[in-house]
Amino acid sequence: MTPNLHLWLIPVLPLVGAAINGLFGKKFSRQAVAGVALCFSGAALIKVLTVAFTFSSLAKPHVEFLAPWIRSGNFQADFSFYLDQLSLVMLLVVTGVGFLIHIYSVGYIWEEGGFYRFFAYLNLFMFFMLTLVLASNYLLMFIGWEGVGLASYLLIGFWFTKDSAASAGKKAFIVNRIGDFGFLLALFLLIKHFGSLNFDQVFSSISPLSAETGGAGLLTAIGLLLMVGAAGKSAQIPLYVWLPDAMEGPTPVSALIHAATMVTAGVYMVSRSHVIFERAPMALTVVAIVGTLTALFAATIGITQTDIKKVLAYSTVSQLGYMFIACGVGAFSAAVFHLMTHAFFKGLLFLAAGSVIHAVSGEQDMRQMGGLRTKIPWTFWTMTIATFAIAGIPPFAGFFSKDEILWRAYQSSWVYWAIGLFTAFLTSFYMFRLWFMTFFGTYRGTAEDTHGDSSHGPDHGHGHGHGGIHESPWVMVGPLVVLAVLSVTGGWIGVPGSLGGDNRFEKFLSPVFHSSIAASGAESHGVATPPEKETESPEPQASHSKELIFTGISVFAGIFGFLLAWQLYYRDPQLPQKIAASLGGLYEAVVHKYYIDELYATLFVKPLIAGSALILWHGIDQNVIDASLDNSAHGANQVSDSARHMQSGNLRSYAGWVAAGAAAVIVYMIWTGTR
Amino acid sequence: MVPIAYYLILSGILFACGVTGFLIKRNIISIFMSIELMLNGVNLSFVAFAAQWHALSGQIFVFFVMVVAAAEAAVGLAIIIAVYRTRETLNIDQVDLLKL
Amino acid sequence: MTHLIVFLLFGALCVAGAVNLLVQRHPINSALSLVVVMGSLAVEYLLLGAEFVAAVQVIVYAGAIMVLFVFVIMLLNAGEEEHTKGSRVALLFGIPGILVASVLIGWVLIERTGSHLLWAGALPGAPRTIGWLLFHNFLLPFEVTSILVLIAIMGAVVLASHPDADQGKKER
Numbered sequence: 027m028t029p030n031l032h033l034w035l036i037p038v039l040p041l042v043g044a045a046i047n048g049l050f051g052k053k054f055s056r057q058a059v060a061g062v063a064l065c066f067s068g069a070a071l072i073k074v075l076t077v078a079f080t081f082s083s084l085a086k087p088h089v090e091f092l093a094p095w096i097r098s099g100n101f102q103a104d105f106s107f108y109l110d111q112l113s114l115v116m117l118l119v120v121t122g123v124g125f126l127i128h129i130y131s132v133g134y135i136w137e138e139g140g141f142y143r144f145f146a147y148l149n150l151f152m153f154f155m156l157t158l159v160l161a162s163n164y165l166l167m168f169i170g171w172e173g174v175g176l177a178s179y180l181l182i183g184f185w186f187t188k189d190s191a192a193s194a195g196k197k198a199f200i201v202n203r204i205g206d207f208g209f210l211l212a213l214f215l216l217i218k219h220f221g222s223l224n225f226d227q228v229f230s231s232i233s234p235l236s237a238e239t240g241g242a243g244l245l246t247a248i249g250l251l252l253m254v255g256a257a258g259k260s261a262q263i264p265l266y267v268w269l270p271d272a273m274e275g276p277t278p279v280s281a282l283i284h285a286a287t288m289v290t291a292g293v294y295m296v297s298r299s300h301v302i303f304e305r306a307p308m309a310l311t312v313v314a315i316v317g318t319l320t321a322l323f324a325a326t327i328g329i330t331q332t333d334i335k336k337v338l339a340y341s342t343v344s345q346l347g348y349m350f351i352a353c354g355v356g357a358f359s360a361a362v363f364h365l366m367t368h369a370f371f372k373g374l375l376f377l378a379a380g381s382v383i384h385a386v387s388g389e390q391d392m393r394q395m396g397g398l399r400t401k402i403p404w405t406f407w408t409m410t411i412a413t414f415a416i417a418g419i420p421p422f423a424g425f426f427s428k429d430e431i432l433w434r435a436y437q438s439s440w441v442y443w444a445i446g447l448f449t450a451f452l453t454s455f456y457m458f459r460l461w462f463m464t465f466f467g468t469y470r471g472t473a474e475d476t477h478g479d480s481s482h483g484p485d486h487g488h489g490h491g492h493g494g495i496h497e498s499p500w501v502m503v504g505p506l507v508v509l510a511v512l513s514v515t516g517g518w519i520g521v522p523g524s525l526g527g528d529n530r531f532e533k534f535l536s537p538v539f540h541s542s543i544a545a546s547g548a549e550s551h552g553v554a555t556p557p558e559k560e561t562e563s564p565e566p567q568a569s570h571s572k573e574l575i576f577t578g579i580s581v582f583a584g585i586f587g588f589l590l591a592w593q594l595y596y597r598d599p600q601l602p603q604k605i606a607a608s609l610g611g612l613y614e615a616v617v618h619k620y621y622i623d624e625l626y627a628t629l630f631v632k633p634l635i636a637g638s639a640l641i642l643w644h645g646i647d648q649n650v651i652d653a654s655l656d657n658s659a660h661g662a663n664q665v666s667d668s669a670r671h672m673q674s675g676n677l678r679s680y681a682g683w684v685a686a687g688a689a690a691v692i693v694y695m696i697w698t699g700t701r
Numbered sequence: 702m703v704p705i706a707y708y709l710i711l712s713g714i715l716f717a718c719g720v721t722g723f724l725i726k727r728n729i730i731s732i733f734m735s736i737e738l739m740l741n742g743v744n745l746s747f748v749a750f751a752a753q754w755h756a757l758s759g760q761i762f763v764f765f766v767m768v769v770a771a772a773e774a775a776v777g778l779a780i781i782i783a784v785y786r787t788r789e790t791l792n793i794d795q796v797d798l799l800k801l
Numbered sequence: 802m803t804h805l806i807v808f809l810l811f812g813a814l815c816v817a818g819a820v821n822l823l824v825q826r827h828p829i830n831s832a833l834s835l836v837v838v839m840g841s842l843a844v845e846y847l848l849l850g851a852e853f854v855a856a857v858q859v860i861v862y863a864g865a866i867m868v869l870f871v872f873v874i875m876l877l878n879a880g881e882e883e884h885t886k887g888s889r890v891a892l893l894f895g896i897p898g899i900l901v902a903s904v905l906i907g908w909v910l911i912e913r914t915g916s917h918l919l920w921a922g923a924l925p926g927a928p929r930t931i932g933w934l935l936f937h938n939f940l941l942p943f944e945v946t947s948i949l950v951l952i953a954i955m956g957a958v959v960l961a962s963h964p965d966a967d968q969g970k971k972e973r
Contacts, residue, residue: 674800675796675797681895682895685723685896688902689898693905702805702920704917704919705918706910708808708845709910710907716903717903718816725896730873730879731828737835737866738835748846751924752919753919753923758934758938760926761938764857764931764935765942771861772952775869779957779961783961786964791877
């Protein structure tokens with residue numbers, strides 16, 4: 027007898043908030059709008075927490091049916107919700123971090139126009155994301171998938187009067203759409219071959235199948251197509267180009283959507299579909315390769331960027347690459363672990379960056395910052411914690427998750443490990459570069475000057491010119507502190523065996539991923555025994571020490587990055603320019619993001635626009651559709667013009683027509699009558 | 702003994718002449734007379750069929766046709782007079798104000 | 802036999818009159834031809850035994866209606882027809898059409914009824930019988946047509962009235 031937990035409340039409560047704010051928010055005061063938004067997202071968080079408390083008594087997975095939706099022949103897809111350990115982790119991350127960011131946004135957006143619109147969109151996003159996470163079939167998940175893309179578009183283009191923001195929103199949505207196309211094809215294949223999109227049915231149909239070797243086959247196709255969708259949503263090669271542009275949106279949006287939750291939807295989806303991927307080794311390899319390349323690629327770009335948010339954007343792309351590496355080598359729980367810690371520290375990084383930007387009245391270029399350490403201490407200390415976390419320095423959160431990924435990657439192929447290690451070094455380097463450039467040295471900007479000096483950074487409408495660098499209000503600093511605490515402690519639930527812990531996180535998630543073929547012999551269904559322990563039992567000590575060695579190497583990579591950044595951006599600030607000058611063209615290419623945007627523009631965008639204009643607009647719209655209407659109107663005109671000559675006023679012609687008509691009728695009557 | 706067909710053929714000829722006159726003639730009064738000719742042709746066929754079927758109602762009908770023809774002739778000629786007064790012409794081709 | 806000859810004689814007269822009506826240019830000639838047609842038709846009716854109809858034909862049609870026509874021709878001083886641009890439609894479609902239709906009708910009628918023979922005075926339509934029918938079976942149409950005639954009289958009077966009389970009324 028499964029208890030009815032009313033899981034539907036979790037997505038619907040933010041939806042109600044979005045509706046209230048969206049429909050009536052224009053007339054509310056800011057306090058009322060903020061109150062509504064916080065109330066409903068907080069209510070969702072409370073509901074998730076209550077579910078979490080009763081979680082251990084539930085059967086896993088806990089499926090709750092809300093309402094029928096599509097019943098067509100044998101195909102059935104309903105509004106039903108699926109709760110297991112994986113979705114619970116995602117729920118906690120989404121509602122927890124989401125609620126903190128809601129609180130932060132109240133302060134950040136307070137002076138902007140469209141206050142109610144922002145919170146309506148934010149709540150709407152929560153609704154879609156929670157639907158995505160709780161869905162018990164791929165179709166409902168796809169609704170959430172599309173919906174978060176929509177919310178992302180709306181929020182990126184929040185300052186829609188700015189051309190670059192509107193274009194960025196469009197770019198995000200369109201590139202997402204390309205990924206969604208792959209996702210849809212995968213869904214079609216699933217429907218065709220398994221007759222259903224429900225997780226239960228699909229996974230139980232696929233479980234008895236054996237792994238496809240040789241790279242061809244249905245499951246590989248499905249896996250690859252799902253990966254295309256994930257690449258679009260989670261900004262992997264080749265569909266990552268929208269994420270850096272998405273920084274046009276307000277910083278809380280970047281934190282919530284483009285760091286903590288939406289971009290992780292791809293990782294969630296791949297993890298959820300692990301049953302499919304584990305039986306398609308070729309697809310898994312592709313996933314790992316894409317993740318590796320993306321991680322490296324984005325990290326190299328990140329070391330040259332000067333906009334503080336762009337550095338974080340490329341960092342996000344790179345960290346998502348890590349999560350896909352983990353998925354690709356079969357370490358799904360490691361991927362989810364990194365997802366969770368990444369949500370903490372990357373969310374914190376973005377929020378703190380927003381606080382920095384707020385302090386310097388809208389400036390986003392790091393070259394105009396510096397020496398802010400003493401002026402915005404709370405921001406500085408929380409950002410420091412986040413930076414150490416992302417660099418993988420123990421005992422912060424990022425260390426444990428990243429290390430687990432690297433260890434599991436090494437067990438699959440040393441190439442993944444080597445590239446991942448180098449990327450970890452780069453990550454540490456560019457993050458500490460950011461840290462040094464922003465907080466140390468002397469202040470190079472101009473926000474400290476006269477009172478009326480408004481922002482002279484990119485005019486993203488955030489400057490409010492009440493001069494002087496000032497710490498952010500408590501409504502913004504509070505969430506920073508909470509996230510900093512999580513960044514410190516969040517990794518401690520995943521301490522691996524080699525360091526003396528018992529990796530409770532992986533144990534928690536193992537019932538979800540227990541159907542792994544790659545797991546060792548004695549599988550236990552539903553019993554929380556980590557497979558790792560099984561493999562380790564023959565030689566626990568040896569692999570532990572090997573793991574410790576690798577752990578040490580990755581920590582050293584992180585420290586080396588810190589040292590290099592210290593040298594280049596603190597002790598000898600002129601050195602980076604000299605290096606850049608000596609690298610010449612290579613440096614230029616990296617700074618311009620390897621000209622990928624330009625490449626896409628020439629290969630895809632411009633031909634598409636030209637083709638659309640030529641074929642669709644002139645060819646079809648004007649010459650076919652408009653022309654047919656015009657011509658039929660013209661034709662009608664001509665017909666009536668010639669017909670009007672019949673009414674000539676000449677009686678004899680009338681009589682002639684009458685006589686001819688009567689004759690015709692008589693002839694017809696005789697003809698039919700005499701046959 | 703005359704086959705009824707002969708009567709009917711005669712009636713048809715009269716009717717056809719009437720229609721032809723209606724189409725050819727230019728004088729309004731001539732056109733009117735053609736109409737009367739048509740009516741007469743029809744009357745003949747009514748009487749012929751009445752004789753064939755031994756139904757006196759055929760002749761009654763002829764009676765009514767004549768009454769209506771008389772009324773119509775009266776009104777029509779009055780209209781012709783009115784038209785002549787305004788248009789000063791009896792040529793039907795010149796009475797064509799009702800055109801587009 | 803005599804029946805046939807009489808029929809043919811007066812039938813020819815009818816047709817001649819009709820054709821003459823078409824051919825003549827002055828309306829008065831056409832009117833007089835029409836009178837001839839009416840008269841011949843009256844004889845045809847007599848041949849069929851319709852005495853009353855024949856009498857009415859002569860009295861009403863030839864005697865009243867045609868006289869009315871002649872009066873109007875005189876009143877309006879109708880002259881010979883001028884040649885004006887006619888209607889192509891009428892000539893092209895109407896005449897051939899009607900000819901074809903008439904031929905067809907004639908052919909059908911002959912096919913269907915050719916065998917039936919009528920003798921002279923086939924259906925005697927004495928005034929007494931006709932009158933009885935009129936006032937018993939066909940009373941309603943009879944009364945309605947009398948109203949129709951009344952309306953026609955009023956219409957004719959109004960339509961043909963002198964326009965000065967109306968203008969005189971308006972000036973007041």
